[in-house]
Amino acid sequence: MTQAPEFQVDPASYWSKEWAEQEWTHLWSKAWHMGPRVEEVAENGDVYVHSLGRESLLFVRTDGGEAKGFFNVCRHRASRLLLNADGPTFVNQFHCPFHGWCYNLNGELTHVPYRERFDENVLSEPGRADLKTFRVESFAGWLWYTLDDEAPSLMEYLGPIGPKLDAYKMERATIIDYKTFEFGCNWKTTFDAFNESYHFQTLHSEILAWGNEDAPITLLNIHSYMVNEYGRPSKLYPEQVKLNPSLENLLSANGIDPATFTGKATDVRAAVQQAKRAKQGKSVFPYENLTDSQLSDAYHYQLFPSTHFNLFPEFYVALRYRPHPSGDPEKMYFDFIMCATLEEGETVPPYEHRVVRGGEEPVEDILKWGVRKHPVVNEVLGQDVDLVEFVQNGQRSQSFEGAILSVDERRIAHFHHNIAELISGRSIRDLLASNPVEPDAHSGH
Numbered sequence: 001m002t003q004a005p006e007f008q009v010d011p012a013s014y015w016s017k018e019w020a021e022q023e024w025t026h027l028w029s030k031a032w033h034m035g036p037r038v039e040e041v042a043e044n045g046d047v048y049v050h051s052l053g054r055e056s057l058l059f060v061r062t063d064g065g066e067a068k069g070f071f072n073v074c075r076h077r078a079s080r081l082l083l084n085a086d087g088p089t090f091v092n093q094f095h096c097p098f099h100g101w102c103y104n105l106n107g108e109l110t111h112v113p114y115r116e117r118f119d120e121n122v123l124s125e126p127g128r129a130d131l132k133t134f135r136v137e138s139f140a141g142w143l144w145y146t147l148d149d150e151a152p153s154l155m156e157y158l159g160p161i162g163p164k165l166d167a168y169k170m171e172r173a174t175i176i177d178y179k180t181f182e183f184g185c186n187w188k189t190t191f192d193a194f195n196e197s198y199h200f201q202t203l204h205s206e207i208l209a210w211g212n213e214d215a216p217i218t219l220l221n222i223h224s225y226m227v228n229e230y231g232r233p234s235k236l237y238p239e240q241v242k243l244n245p246s247l248e249n250l251l252s253a254n255g256i257d258p259a260t261f262t263g264k265a266t267d268v269r270a271a272v273q274q275a276k277r278a279k280q281g282k283s284v285f286p287y288e289n290l291t292d293s294q295l296s297d298a299y300h301y302q303l304f305p306s307t308h309f310n311l312f313p314e315f316y317v318a319l320r321y322r323p324h325p326s327g328d329p330e331k332m333y334f335d336f337i338m339c340a341t342l343e344e345g346e347t348v349p350p351y352e353h354r355v356v357r358g359g360e361e362p363v364e365d366i367l368k369w370g371v372r373k374h375p376v377v378n379e380v381l382g383q384d385v386d387l388v389e390f391v392q393n394g395q396r397s398q399s400f401e402g403a404i405l406s407v408d409e410r411r412i413a414h415f416h417h418n419i420a421e422l423i424s425g426r427s428i429r430d431l432l433a434s435n436p437v438e439p440d441a442h443s444g445h
């Protein structure tokens with residue numbers, strides 16, 4: 001694929017309230033999204049409050065052990081039941097703070113003060129006064145949800161990306177850190193910034209010492225992935241032979257002494273792969289399921305429309321994008337969630353989830369990643385975080401006629417095209433039936 005994409009992204013999609021309203025109707029309320037980790041709703045009565053735009057959603061472990069989703073809305077006069085901010089909590093029942101209606105963990109209405117003053121036919125009509133549910137399924141250690149009762153199953157929705165993620169055994173991982181950034185930009189502005197590597201050579205030029213920026217891209221139906229090879233200098237990096245400090249760190253981290261390493265800079269990646277392959281079967285990490293490339297490289301998956309996973313065998317970063325509760329299309333929540341598989345005896349300090357106003361605190365002060373601190377990731381993320389609102393401001397200008405995209409940005413075209421198709425009235429099922437599943441663009445080595 002050498003052809004630059006032809007699809008034109010509508011600039012209004014980044015700021016128009018009408019567009020955001022259409023997105024809510026045709027995209028957010030129809031697609032599957034990533035909710036909390038399974039272990040955050042492990043025991044009966046565990047509840048996780050999660051907001052998505054205008055909705056506050058409750059993920060609950062019921063008495064029967066099932067994970068269920070309830071809208072955080074009382075059936076009487078719509079008060080929120082739990083007033084908690086996003087995060088975990090525990091309840092025996094749901095008790096509405098306004099007039100005292102109660103619901104059990106299965107969402108059934110169990111108590112109404114002065115019940116005799118209501119029409120009993122209405123209160124006892126099946127489904128009329130019980131909590132409204134939404135669909136929840138579990139995959140890769142996460143609870144996924146859709147607000148559409150007619151949506152395809154999660155596995156149908158994920159299609160070929162499901163088995164690819166399975167190989168990483170993501171359910172073994174645990175959250176090491178989770179922070180939510182509030183940005184003054186459209187959610188897609190941030191999504192786009194994490195959906196291409198073309199910006200590495202300018203915004204993250206330090207990566208070129210140890211990784212590539214021309215990541216091969218594979219479209220997997222409505223989803224996609226790109227592969228960032230790590231452990232070799234980019235072709236744009238002037239020194240291809242002598243080791244640089246980043247490559248030396250990478251060798252050391254994999255038990256190889258850089259002082260005695262006789263290979264070139266371009267040989268580090270293969271050495272890292274061999275070192276991990278040698279530990280296969282003796283480690284908690286799923287090396288045996290992974291190709292050589294997956295041992296060293298970042299596999300960056302886009303799950304349409306609101307999640308990225310940047311996967312390494314030992315840890316991964318989940319990026320989640322959410323429209324802002326205010327409904328303002330020029331605000332968003334960006335969840336940065338670091339997960340790692342812990343080795344025996346390894347512990348991590350508990351993380352504190354909070355909402356951080358984007359750009360107000362240095363990222364390295366915000367994220368405490370304990371055992372899985374990755375070289376340059378703090379700096380790199382800070383560079384992205386500091387720029388997104390400036391991109392938003394430019395996109396809002398009357399002078400902006402729409403992006404001119406390279407082949408390295410074709411995931412952006414693919415992503416926006418599918419959103420535009422939904423808004424034009426096509427269904428998720430239509431998209432699943434018509435999007436391409438490309439052969440892997442990366443050889444696996």
Ligand code: FES
Binds near residue numbers: 074100
């Ligand atoms: S709004 Fe919940 S009891 Fe009235």
Ligand SMILES: [Fe+2]
Binds near residue numbers: 193194199203380
């Ligand atoms: Fe970036």
